[in-house]
Each structure stands twice: as C-alpha cells, then as structure tokens.
Amino acid sequence: MTDTRYLVHGVFWDGPPAISTTSDGGRPVLRLQHLSGAFSETALDAGTRLGFRVTDRVKHCLGHTRVFSAAERRHVSCPDSGPAVHGSQCGTCRLADDTRLIHDFHRGGRVPAGLRDYLMQPHWLYVATFANGASKIGTASQPRKWNRLAEQGAVVARYVALAEDGRVVRILEDLATSGLGLSQQVRGAAKAAALTDPRPGVELNLLNRRRAEDVRTLLASTAVGGFAPVDEQWIRPAQAAPLCTAAARHAYPHGMDGGSHGFTLAALCGSYGLAGLDGTGLDFVVNLGLLKGRLVEPGEYSSEVPAVQEALF
Secondary structure, eight states: OOOOOOEEEEEEEEESOOOOOTTOOOOOOEEEEEEEEEEEEOOOOTEEEEEEEOOOOOOOOOOOOEEEEEEEEEEEOOSOOOOOOOTTOOOOHHHHGGGOOOOOOOOTOOOOHHHHHHHHHHHEEEEEOOOSSSSSEEEEEEEGGGGGHHHOOEEEEEEEEESSSSSHHHHHHHHHHHHHHOBSSSOHHHHHHHSSSSSHHHHHHHHHHHHHHHHHHHHOOOOEEEEEEEEEEOOOOOGHHHHHHSSOOEEEEOSSEEEEEEEEEEEEETTEEEEEEEEEEEEEEEGGGGGTOOOOEEEEEOOOOSSGGGGOO
C-alpha cells in the first residue's frame, strides 16, 4: 500500500520579486517531502483549496543544510525523521547544519568554506513592520532580498543599508538592537493574531518610515565601514493585500498539531492565510507555519465548523 503521508517543510515564496503593488512576484507554495525523500510543492494561490489530516502529534526533524558556496547548498534529510528538539531539528541534525553558524560569524565564529562564501556576498539591512505595529530589524542576502520579507509576512518594510558582506550587516543589525531597542524577531503567533485586526495601512507605513529613519540616523554616526545607507521601500505581494487591509477577522479555531482540516485560501501574507471554512461565510486567519515539521496526509478533508458561531464574535 502506498504511503500518502508528507512531511511539511513550510511556506516558501521563491521566484522573482514583485515589481508593483499589483504583482505577486514569487509564487507562494507549501513545500512537502514524501517519506521516500522526494519533494513536491502545493501552490498557495488565492482560491486554493487545502485539505489534509495531521497524522500524529509529533513535530518531526526536517534534516539539515550543507552550504557549498553562495549559490550552492544541499538539503540532507534526517535519517530517522525523529522528533524535533531544537526548532525543526533533532540534536544530530542541528549540529550538522552549516547555517546555524551564521549568527556567530560577525563575532569571530569559525564557519566552513562554503558558508563563508555565502556570507561574503552583499547583504541588505531592513526594517519590517507587522500588522499590529511591531517592528523588527533584519537582514537578507542579495539573492533573497525580496523573498525573505515576503516569507516573514511583513505588511510594510524598508531597506536601510546595503552591506558588503554578511559580517558587516550583522554588526549593523546588532547596533540597531542595542541603540534603538529594535527586536530581531517577532513571534509567528503574534503576527497571526495581529492579522485578525490589523492597524490601518497608512498608520503602519508612517510607523515603518520613522523606524527606518531612526536606523539610518544611528548608522550615520557609527564608525563601522563597509556599507552604504539606502532608502528603498519593499514591494509587498499583491496577494497579501486582503489580509493586510484593516478589518476584523477571526483566529482559526483549531490547533495544527492534529486532526483534519480543510479550507479555501482567499489571500496569503507570509505563511498566514485568509481562510474560508465551509458553511460559515466567515473569514479566519490560519497560521500555516504551524504545520512545519508535521506529517500530513492530503485529501478531501474539511475543518469542523464551531458549534456556536456567535462565540467567535
């Protein structure tokens, strides 16, 4: 009997950047790995119907990454597909993962030659703002300049500096955190919750612009070299617009650690979907990122409709 279970690796926005507010740029997909090792992708376009069953309550290891150069890397599957104990990895895969060394490189940490080649390419420093007004400072390599922000679910973002390499950009990132209190991470749960009632776009844009100006002012006084200040706004994928528009919505009422699920996507912002449940006529914000590391079986499944819909209001 053929095994129809897949390991979810997450939501990815690959491909070219959006060139206007009416463009999606890279097409969002849910990346799946069959237990045979083969990868496949499910497109997450508006109107896509997703139906699946989470087959167990274990979060599985997704393997590790070997980096050979700025342009070449290879995914290595976990031989045991055992439980994840560090994020999406088991202890063995975490130690074997080249990318875990990235964040210590600018502090003098040693890295393999391939990862060093990747880190020595140009990197961008950005300020991203999410639906509740929370902002973060972050970095992106030149090839992933646009895609990284698309995957993070930013509502508004601006690039504030172009650094000559990954070492310099992380020094600048730490300066923005220590000097301005800008976080380097916003939790996925907070991003999803914010999209149930996002702040007005004009307000978020003004907030992001002020944060970006603060960072550029700070960088203008630093003695760190190897970068140029920039003022460039990131273009959000068109598909994210319905989720980012100020409107009251509901949080998806079911956990993603088990059970059967089925809904139709109307929009996607990062890994956060605007989902319609059969028979409700209501919009829900579903965090597809919670499926990362889960074993799922695709099929004609539907999410259970809450017994008392009035309780959602």
